Amino acid sequence: MPRSGWDPTEDSEQGTLTATASSRIKRDLMTIFTDPPPGLFVVGDELNLKIIHAIIVGVMDTPYEGGFFYFVLKCPNDYPIRPPKVKLMTTDAGNVRFNPNIYSSGKVCLSILGTWNGPAWSPAQQLSSLLLSIQSLLNEKPYFNEPGLVQEQIPGDSKRYNEFIQHETLRVSVCGMMENQCRLSIPEQLKDIMGKTFLEFYDQYVEIAKNNMHLDGTEMIDPFNKGRHLCHYKNLLLRLEKIRAKVMGKTWNFFKEPSCTNVDLKERQTNEEAKCSSTIAS
Amino acid sequence: MGDEFESDTVVASGNQDELIMQQQRQIEREISESTALVGDLEPIASLNNEYSNDVVYLEKIKDLASKYKYMRRTRPDGNCFFRAFTYAKLERLLDNKIDFANFYKIVEGSKHALVELGFPQFTVEDFYDTFIDVLKRLGDIKTATDAKKELHTLFNEQGYSDYMVVYLRLLTSGQLQRDQDFYSCFIEGERTVADFCHQEVEPMYKESDHIHIMAACAAMNTGVRVVYMDRGTSKINIEHDLPEGTQPSVHLLYRPGHYDILYL
Structure with a gap:
């Protein structure tokens, strides 16, 4: 039977995975390890086989380029009969909606997750196909992901949305994630991947910041949300340089936080909310 | 940052959908608990x-x-056709060793056919293995009466039972896609046969229509x-x-x- 609620961190399903479910989860993970799709990294939770941690790296030539989007998945006891629940954790503590289909609460609207209309989950799907579907939401023109928007409401909306997303990607999902501003408990293996990927993308990050430097201090417009968002490219460039120095010097210790469960994490996030959102005026 | 757009439109309708869905799930759960598979x-x-x-x-x-x-x-959970059909078919086969052996051969060849159609090998394998495993277990039992008892037990174990349903759904989808010229005229609207399969055949709990039955019969040669x-x-x-x-x-x-x- 389908379950209610979308949030893996608030899922109330008790009990243990069926034997078929746990072997399927392991095989799902194994296929990603042996044949990793570009920009997609997963690791199973050390303590709970139901929980999967995933990082989707924003694809080149999209406004998400080089960003680290950290997702937590929870598989139901009868996986793959029913789909996992998925939450985007990279939201600047619930402050940034990165996509028309991915809310600032972390909810991912996708028919195969049962959170949107359209083709439902099929047991023939797997974790990699699910994550690829999510990755495809982070595309070149996310504005048009919004259902019913085949043309811009105001001319230029799509371009403005891209500018906003590009800035927030650098601010929240690159700098914020590397500095672990929101104290997320990201598994070590994924942090290592972030460190390496950061260096690979570093020139691009800098180029984006420099190309947009003329916008520094100006206001960005998010067509989907009212409120003021200021450009901080000058500041972002400084943060990028600092992070790079730390990663290169192997003194990259933003993550030396005691690990915590996802429930703890939710509370911590709330505590950290003020800090995290300080750069944005609302 | 006020998510105005989100809260005014998308989430509002989303919440209502979710409420309806939750109610529906509650009803489904109650039915499920009161009826054997x-x-x-x-x-x-x-x-x-x-x-x-x-x-x-x-x-x-x-x-x-x-x-x-x-x-x-059978349990009215949207899978009833596939569950009833597979159960009844296997139960019937247990009365005739030759028919059983012939059917086994059909199933053995089916995995390769599905993979050729583009289904991901390892997920198909998962369900195929269970299907074959069940056939083997039944085939190894000496008397038809004992084999039927085992069939009944397996089909009331959610894990086995659902995996059998999944595999028949995949076989049905495969049949529809292989013979799409024939089946396309039964599909209303603009949908392609592949779309129809992704939306109405492969997902669990989706109810079956005439077209599902035709394709399932063809796939199982029944x-x-x-x-x-x-x-x-x-x-x-x-x-x-x-x-x-x-x-x-x-x-x-x-x-x-x-x-x-x-x-x-």
């Missing part, structure tokens, strides 16, 4: 209890009882008779053999939205 044999007259004041249905139950001795109820029992004024239930002119080996009772198994 596949029940025991019951006399046809057991249907009378459900329709004690319903003249139309009582007449039709009488008609049904003149042709069939027993029925076996004839089925569906007896339709509904509110129509005729005193006799309408019967439909699929494929047409077939000698049916599986008999199913259809009441709006649900399939059970019938026994001559």
Whole structure:
């Protein structure tokens, strides 16, 4: 039977995975390890086989380029009969909606997750196909992901949305994630991947910041949300340089936080909310 | 940052959808807990209890009882056709070793055919392995009576039972896609056969229609008779053999939205 609620961190399903479910989860993970799709990294939770941690790296030539989007998945006891629940954790503590289909609460609207209309989950799907579907939401023109928007409401909306997303990607999902501003408990293996990927993308990050430097201090417009968002490219460039120095010097210790469960994490996030959102005026 | 757009439009309708979905799930859960995945044999007259004041249905139950001795109820969870069909087919096969062996061969060749159609090898394998495993377990049992008991036990274990359903859904989807020129005319609207399969066949809990039955029959090389029992004024239930002119080996009772198994 389908379950209610979308949030893996608030899922109330008790009990243990069926034997078929746990072997399927392991095989799902194994296929990603042996044949990793570009920009997609997963690791199973050390303590709970139901929980999967995933990082989707924003694809080149999209406004998400080089960003680290950290997702937590929870598989139901009868996986793959029913789909996992998925939450985007990279939201600047619930402050940034990165996509028309991915809310600032972390909810991912996708028919195969049962959170949107359209083709439902099929047991023939797997974790990699699910994550690829999510990755495809982070595309070149996310504005048009919004259902019913085949043309811009105001001319230029799509371009403005891209500018906003590009800035927030650098601010929240690159700098914020590397500095672990929101104290997320990201598994070590994924942090290592972030460190390496950061260096690979570093020139691009800098180029984006420099190309947009003329916008520094100006206001960005998010067509989907009212409120003021200021450009901080000058500041972002400084943060990028600092992070790079730390990663290169192997003194990259933003993550030396005691690990915590996802429930703890939710509370911590709330505590950290003020800090995290300080750069944005609302 | 106020998510105005989100809260005004998307989330508002999303929440309502979610509420409706939650309610629906609650109902589904209650049904699921009260009905076995596949029940025991019951006399046809057991249907009378459900329709004690319903003249139309009582007449039709009488008609049904003149042709069939027993029925076996299945859980009304949207998978009932696939579960009933697979169960009834296997149960029938257990009476004839040669038919069983022939069927085993059909299933053995089916995985490769699905992978060729583009289904991901390892997920297909998962369900195929279970299907074959069940066939082997049943085939190894000496007497038909014991094998049928095992069949009943396996089909009431959610894990096995659902995996059998999944594999038949995949086989049905494969059949539809392989013969899409034929099946496309049965699909309403703009949808392609592949779209239809992704939306209506492969996902669990999606109810089955005529087109699912046709394709499932073709995939399993089986004839089925569906007896339709509904509110129509005729005193006799309408019967439909699929494929047409077939000698049916599986008999199913259809009441709006649900399939059970019938026994001559």
